[in-house]
């Protein structure tokens with residue numbers, strides 16, 4: 589299988605796919621695609637991703653975007669090691685965690701807390717952002733025991749770890765993680781996971 593991954597090393601969504609590729613030991617070419625700098629984008633990026641976000645992939649002759657579609661395609665192409673459980677209930681909980689990350693956690697934690705701190709002169713998050721982030725983390729805390737599937741890496745891990753890494757690089761994010769004990773316990777072991785070490789961006793803050 590020939591895989592070309594378009595993204596930036598410090599992008600949360602790109603890291604989700606890098607973690608999956610790493611755990612499944614799938615080799616790939618990484619193509620820098622800086623969506624914040626038009627000069628950093630390949631000329632034909634619109635062909636790869638009409639909404640001009642990252643990541644996008646080419647896997648043999650298949651062009652794909654949307655992290656969820658890429659993750660499940662990789663799972664189907666390379667089922668070993670399995671990153672989704674056969675058990676329907678546990679798989680549903682994992683999917684729930686992944687969708688909570690997408691829909692409720694990513695924006696307040698990344699754009700509301702991380703980006704202003706590191707990229708906008710340390711601007712403090714608004715009360716509204718903190719409340720949204722706290723709610724998302726509390727929900728994930730409630731799902732952690734059933735949905736994170738113990739000690740083996742899985743797709744829910746690959747979604748959650750990059751977002752928590754970003755949040756934990758900012759004092760306001762660390763303070764929120766301190767308030768969610770089950771999630772914090774999981775995160776403090778997941779952050780040392782070899783795939784997390786290998787996908788760390790040398791230039792980023794996490």
Ligand SMILES: N[C@@H](CCC(=O)N[C@@H](CS)C(=O)NCC(=O)O)C(=O)O
Pocket residue numbers: 599600601602623640641642643653654655656
């Ligand atoms: N729904 C997309 C979200 C991807 C996404 O938002 N990626 C971020 C980088 S981590 C991005 O491209 N942001 C640019 C923007 O929001 O304009 C997916 O699942 O792949």
